Amino acid sequence: MILEGIKVLDLSRILAGPLCTQYLGDLGAEVIKVEHPDSGDDTRAWPPFIGEEGTVFLSANRNKRSIAVDLKSEEGKEIIRKLVKQSHVVVESFATGVTNRLGVDYETLKEINPQIIYCSISGYGRTGPNSLLPGYDNALQAYGGIMSLTGAKGGPPIRAGFSPIDQTTGIHAVTGILAALLHYNQTGEGQYLEVSLLETAVGFLGYQAQNYWATQKVPERMGTGYGTLCPYQVFESADGHILIAVGNDTIWRRFCPAVGLEDFMDDSRFKTNPDRVRNFNETVEIVQEVIKTRSTQEWLEVLKQAKVPCAPVNTIDQVVEDPQVKYREMILQYTHPKLGDLKGIAYPVSFQNVKREVKKHPPLIGEHTEEILQEIGYTSSQINDMTNEGIVYLNNESQKLS
Known part of the structure; x- marks a missing residue:
């Protein structure tokens, strides 16, 4: 695989960050997803569900392992430090300021691993007057001007029917990480990179902003029409x-x-x-x-x-059954040990002689906690103690399924 041997520590949640790390996993990287022992990724609880798993979670978390750790505990922080030592990439999407409080900010982790590539995903960027605002896809569609362009002429602004800001931010993060990995291979140097939902939204404005600068006319909603071509x-x-x-x-x-x-x-x-x-x-x-x-x-x-x-x-049901879509192998099929046969949308880049496949199902929360802790040197006794203290969570159900 393209990224075989690259280790990614995923501290992100919801959609932009998890989609980024899923794509890195699709490309062959080894991804460890860090989740809170009590609740895990927020999207696990977002309906609709297949079994007890939210479909948004299932859509963005294949090809990863899950470790459930309390990052507020000293023992949990030590686990992260050990994982950082052996990682090439860290991806996080905490609210601004949280990484410093948890001790997982770039400067701290750089001391542990000077060559680390650290990708920070935020709503409005880590600096500036709005840096503390929470970032959600629909808010940035509004703030970033996307909604002003979307909808029927003369009608109200409309949210896109999916999450383009979150998803494209994840793709931009992949691009930045791949560039940083190339730089690392050439120089041995790590890198800090930022991606924000705001900058993704503004990036979408490209030719519309250019049109505005040229004409001084604010673009209006045109339904499905296009202001520079007709019909x-x-x-x-x-x-x-x-x-x-x-x-x-x-x-x-x-x-x-x-x-x-x-x-x-x-x-x-x-x-x-x-x-x-x-x-x-x-x-x-x-x-x-x-x-x-x-x-x-x-x-x-x-x-x-x-x-x-x-x-x-086309409607969604027509798209996923479309002969061209199937021919291009954009629909993945795999088996989940608890949920049975599932499908997913593939990483939309194909490589010669590289098969699109799901090597790891979207993990149960804490499904791989024990094996990951053992890999970084923890004994069974230490793991049991941390489990009893609520520092880590071992998914006993995953052991029954394995």
């Missing part, structure tokens, strides 16, 4: 909806005869994309009038034949 949005068909993407004038000249709009192809109002953008509403109305006359499937066949980019508006 380039979802249209209502006779039985549903279809996305049509006329991305340039060459496509426009194929699109018009395909749908029976030959008379509009060279019309001065619509001949070029700038013309169509200037006459945006009129263009959309003309196209909509013809598209609603036939079914989605009929239009898909017509437009594909004419080489006009188009797509059905």
Whole structure:
């Protein structure tokens, strides 16, 4: 595997951090997830559930082992120090200031392992006037301007139907860690890197911010439309909806005869994309009038034949059963010792001669506490004492399942 031999200590929780470390695990890194003995990762308790496990947790925690440790205890802190000594990467997503109180901040861990790569994930960044604010995906969609761009024209701001800020922050963290590992291989030096939900949100604004600087016009919500291309949005068909993407004038000249709009192809109002953008509403109305006359499937066949980019508006059940998605092996299948056969969404990068697979199921809380403690030198007697004192949690159920 790509990252075989790399050891990652995962102190993160919820989604951005766990998704980052899951992807590192997918790439072959050995990931140890540290959880609180009483409750574990918050998402374990988020419905809906498969058995007793929250589906959000299951979606972001494969290819890891779990150790349950009380980080507020001195013995727990010593366990972390021993794990840091043998790790290449630490990922954390505590609220600003908590790592210092727990003694797991970068400066402290750097003293233990000078070559450590330390990735800090936060809501608004670790410095600045908002650094102490809690970070949640929907809050950053609002604060970062994403909601102002999302929704129907003239309608209220809308939250995206998934968690793009959290998930992309996790991907950015993977990118940063891989760059830091390359730097480490070249120089032997560790690294401190930060990723925040805010910077991810602002990063999404790219061309929209550039448009604003160029025109001094604040971008508005346009539904599924796109302010610089037209027609380039979802249209209502006779039985549903279809996305049509006329991305340039060459496509426009194929699109018009395909749908029976030959008379509009060279019309001065619509001949070029700038013309169509200037006459945006009129263009959309003309196209909509013809598209609603036939079914989605009929239009898909017509437009594909004419080489006009188009797509059905699929629902989740349709996506996970789609032949192309299956062919690209984006749906993972694996067996969980307690929950049975499960599925998951794969890391969306494929490598030649590297199989996408789940080598470790999403762990039960504390499933690997005992074996990890033994690996770093603790005796059975010491482990029993710490268990009795509530410093660590051993999942007895995992022993029955193994």
